[in-house]
Amino acid sequence: xxxxxxxxxxxxxxxxxxxxxxxxxxxxxxxxxxxxxxxxxxxxxxxxxxxxxxxxxxxxxxxxxxxxxxxxxxxxxxxxxxxxxxxxxxxxxxxxxxxxxxxxxxxxxxxxxxxxxxxxxxxxxxxxxxxxxxxxxxxxxxxxxxxxxxxxxxxxxxxxxxxxxxxxxxxxxxxxxxxxxxxxxxxxxxxxxxxxxxxxxxxxxxxxxxxxxxxxxxxxxxxxxxxxxxxxxxxxxxxxxxxxxxxxxxxxxxxxxxxxxxxxxxxxxxxxxxxxxxxxxxxxxxxxxxxxxxxxxxxxxxx
Amino acid sequence: xxxxxxxxxxxxxxxxxxxxxxxxxxxxxxxxxxxxxxxxxxxxxxxxxxxxxxxxxxxxxxxxxxxxxxxxxxxxxxxxxxxxxxxxxxxxxxxxxxxxxxxxxxxxxxxxxxxxxxxxxxxxxxxxxxxxxxxxxxxxxxxxxxxxxxxxxxxxxxxxxxxxxxxxxxxxxxxxxxxxxxxxxxxxxxxxxxxxxxxxxxxxxxxxxxxxxxxxxxxxxxxxxxxxxxxxxxxxxxxxxxxxxxxxxxxxx
Numbered sequence: 250x251x252x253x254x255x256x257x258x259x260x261x262x263x264x265x266x267x268x269x270x271x272x273x274x275x276x277x278x279x280x281x282x283x284x285x286x287x288x289x290x291x292x293x294x295x296x297x298x299x300x301x302x303x304x305x306x307x308x309x310x311x312x313x314x315x316x317x318x319x320x321x322x323x324x325x326x327x328x329x330x331x332x333x334x335x336x337x338x339x340x341x342x343x344x345x346x347x348x349x350x351x352x353x354x355x356x357x358x359x360x361x362x363x364x365x366x367x368x369x370x371x372x373x374x375x376x377x378x379x380x381x382x383x384x385x386x387x388x389x390x391x392x393x394x395x396x397x398x399x400x401x402x403x404x405x406x407x408x409x410x411x412x413x414x415x416x417x418x419x420x421x422x423x424x425x426x427x428x429x430x431x432x433x434x435x436x437x438x439x440x441x442x443x444x445x446x447x448x449x450x451x452x453x454x455x456x457x458x459x460x461x462x463x464x465x466x467x468x469x470x471x472x473x474x475x476x477x478x479x480x481x482x483x484x485x486x487x488x489x490x491x492x493x494x495x496x497x498x499x500x501x502x503x504x505x506x507x508x509x510x511x512x513x514x515x516x517x518x519x520x521x522x523x524x525x526x527x528x529x530x531x532x533x534x535x536x537x538x539x540x541x542x543x544x545x546x547x548x549x550x551x552x
Numbered sequence: 553x554x555x556x557x558x559x560x561x562x563x564x565x566x567x568x569x570x571x572x573x574x575x576x577x578x579x580x581x582x583x584x585x586x587x588x589x590x591x592x593x594x595x596x597x598x599x600x601x602x603x604x605x606x607x608x609x610x611x612x613x614x615x616x617x618x619x620x621x622x623x624x625x626x627x628x629x630x631x632x633x634x635x636x637x638x639x640x641x642x643x644x645x646x647x648x649x650x651x652x653x654x655x656x657x658x659x660x661x662x663x664x665x666x667x668x669x670x671x672x673x674x675x676x677x678x679x680x681x682x683x684x685x686x687x688x689x690x691x692x693x694x695x696x697x698x699x700x701x702x703x704x705x706x707x708x709x710x711x712x713x714x715x716x717x718x719x720x721x722x723x724x725x726x727x728x729x730x731x732x733x734x735x736x737x738x739x740x741x742x743x744x745x746x747x748x749x750x751x752x753x754x755x756x757x758x759x760x761x762x763x764x765x766x767x768x769x770x771x772x773x774x775x776x777x778x779x780x781x782x783x784x785x786x787x788x789x790x791x792x793x794x795x796x797x798x799x800x801x802x803x804x805x
Binding site for chain 2: 306
């Protein structure tokens with residue numbers, strides 16, 4: 250039995266598998282299937298300062314080995330999250346990460362300040378949502394804007410601050426460096442790749458938002474490449490995600506440089522995926538005589 | 553006891569019963585008996601990222617009956633599954649129709665919205681069932697409804713079988729005979745039925761459809777706008793539905 254526990258910014262996770270924001274709600278629905286302590290942690294559905302109803306439907310379309318989504322940050326607002334969802338979440342014996350998204354830098358700061366007074370373990374700065382008109386990814390696509398928002402939020406944030414990066418950029422390594430230089434404690438990556446599908450009969454985009462964020466196994470190689478590039482550019486830990494759907498993928502992503510992982514879209518294919526992935530990782534580590542999963546982070550041997 | 557779970561079901565049969573429409577029977581003694589009328593099963597399709605939500609047509613002796621239409625690649629693969637195969641299903645999901653004793657129900661199904669009304673009919677005493685199809689090649693489940701003791705009406709849009717017309721034409725004539733209406737089918741049909749019920753002052757439950765991912769209410773993609781206590785809020789077809797009080801649904805919301 251290998252040790253699957255990992256530590257990110259001093260926060261201990263039972264295992265490296267964290268449910269990715271937006272795929273797991275606030276955990277209640279999945280707790281019907283298995284105890285949430287089986288997960289290393291939960292990155293909660295992205296929350297905003299006030300309630301958002303999200304985009305019109307359809308919000309999802311299937312693509313080869315993946316999906317497009319454009320939910321548009323539907324959520325009850327930060328106060329409802331703190332008062333109604335967080336108390337229950339904190340009883341689940343798993344790390345709770347609050348994912349925050351704002352229209353303005355002030356929104357992000359106000360939420361970071363409020364959440365710093367609660368029991369959330371970490372705060373994940375969502376500056377990479379491609380599906381909202383203002384805010385979201387507009388803060389995440391240049392070194393200057395990423396640096397500015399990270400520095401601004403850092404002043405109000407008393408929890409470890411994770412900055413979640415968008416892959417829809419020219420040079421992700423320099424963006425990660427900008428986050429690091431301005432106070433990010435960790436990087437999580439990658440958010441979805443902006444995509445589009447068109448119904449050829451109606452000539453209408455399948456997603457009502459016209460474009461959506463692409464996720465699932467199809468984007469996994471892109472995610473591995475980007476995590477590897479960023480791991481070579483920064484010293485802070487990386488939470489790797491993007492299409493992980495098997496224990497082999499999980500090990501591969503850690504070898505690329507991730508300290509912990511988030512898994513999302515595979516939950517729609519198999520809600521039990523996190524448990525199967527943890528079991529598979531454990532077996533592989535045992536078979537290879539590796540005592541702790543932390544030993545594989547960044548061990549890729551590039552040509 | 554879990555309310556829903558993922559388990560393997562044994563495929564007993566999977567036959568075409570009308571043009572592009574298949575009747576799949578799958579067995580699992582633990583999950584199938586939990587299914588209530590109006591709920592759905594989320595079927596894993598090999599090679600696909602998303603499961604396919606299929607309404608429960610019937611549940612008896614541990615056998616779930618799923619009648620579905622081949623609409624795209626996923627349902628095409630489903631239609632090619634063979635007897636003896638193991639099918640991975642997350643079920644039962646959603647809320648289902650609320651059927652009360654002592655009431656006479658009118659159950660309306662349009663096209664591929666007809667299947668869930670069969671299991672619903674079996675929970676009702678002497679229901680009036682109105683089924684509508686585009687044409688005679690798409691007619692399904694007529695004998696099953698008769699065997700369930702329903703007073704059955706058949707309509708087709710083109711008049712190739714049964715009454716030439718829409719289900720709402722029949723509903724308008726017969727609504728005085730029933731206490732409540734339950735319906736499943738295309739949105740324009742549901743909208744028209746809701747309007748008829750409202751005018752007649754009869755309660756109406758409608759089962760909605762939306763592109764879905766998780767199936768349990770976590771991912772929030774299958775949103776529907778409903779009006780509760782004067783306020784418009786977002787709910788989700790998979791968790792809060794698929795059955796909604798017709799008066800609360802904000803169509804095109």
